[in-house]
Amino acid sequence: MPAATTLRIGEHTRLECRICWYVYDPAEGDEFEQIPPGTAFTDLPDHWRCPQCDAEQDKFLPLDGT
Numbered sequence: 001m002p003a004a005t006t007l008r009i010g011e012h013t014r015l016e017c018r019i020c021w022y023v024y025d026p027a028e029g030d031e032f033e034q035i036p037p038g039t040a041f042t043d044l045p046d047h048w049r050c051p052q053c054d055a056e057q058d059k060f061l062p063l064d065g066t
């Protein structure tokens with residue numbers, strides 16, 4: 001993930017998959033991969049990929065706002 005993108009990702013930042021528009025919300029985590037609620041995107045395990053389309057983490061873009 002490019003550093004410029006990482007800098008924009010905070011603890012509560014949601015990110016959207018550019019491929020299928022799945023949104024990762026840190027408040028919800030990812031039940032499919034057993035990611036507990038409250039896990040920031042940057043704290044996801046390296047093997048984590050989009051649960052819908054299997055895109056890698058660098059295909060995700062931060063959403064503005066909460």
Ligand SMILES: [Zn+2]
Nearest residue numbers: 017020050053
């Ligand atoms: Zn996706």
